[in-house]
Amino acid sequence: MSGKGGVYGVLPYMVPEVLRGYQYTKAADIYSFGIIMNEYLSEEIPFNDIPHDHILAVKICKGFRPKISEDIPKFLVDLIMKCWDAKAENRTSTKELY
Numbered sequence: 282m283s284g285k286g287g288v289y290g291v292l293p294y295m296v297p298e299v300l301r302g303y304q305y306t307k308a309a310d311i312y313s314f315g316i317i318m319n320e321y322l323s324e325e326i327p328f329n330d331i332p333h334d335h336i337l338a339v340k341i342c343k344g345f346r347p348k349i350s351e352d353i354p355k356f357l358v359d360l361i362m363k364c365w366d367a368k369a370e371n372r373t374s375t376k377e378l379y
Contacts, residue, residue, distance in 0.1 A: 293327035297342045297367055308369035314378070315364025316347065322357060323350035 290299070294316050296309040316327055327347035331337060337345075344367055349358055363373045 292333045292337060292341075293347070295338075295341070296369075298369060300338050300342050306369060307375070308372050311372045311375070311378075312365050312369075315361045315372075318357070318364065319347055319349055319353075319361045322353045322361075323348070325350070 294313045296305075296312040299305050299309055320327055325348070328337060346362075346365055349361060353361070360373065363371070366372050
């Protein structure tokens, strides 16, 4: 998505608050890390079966997230979900990841 003074990035990895026009923070990287971790573990590109358009952006802002494979261990599922929490303050920290 782009535009003059707008939002830039690859939609499946973009954090909801940036899609809403808020400032990009370190918490946005944690969100994206959760998306990438899920992609790596599930071996599936996020939202690969739906158009990457305004409708998807709205759904992401309303809490829509990629599918999590049933094969992923619960402790990793919990971490993924904490990373991509809708509220930045609820996301895991880099210290917790380390």
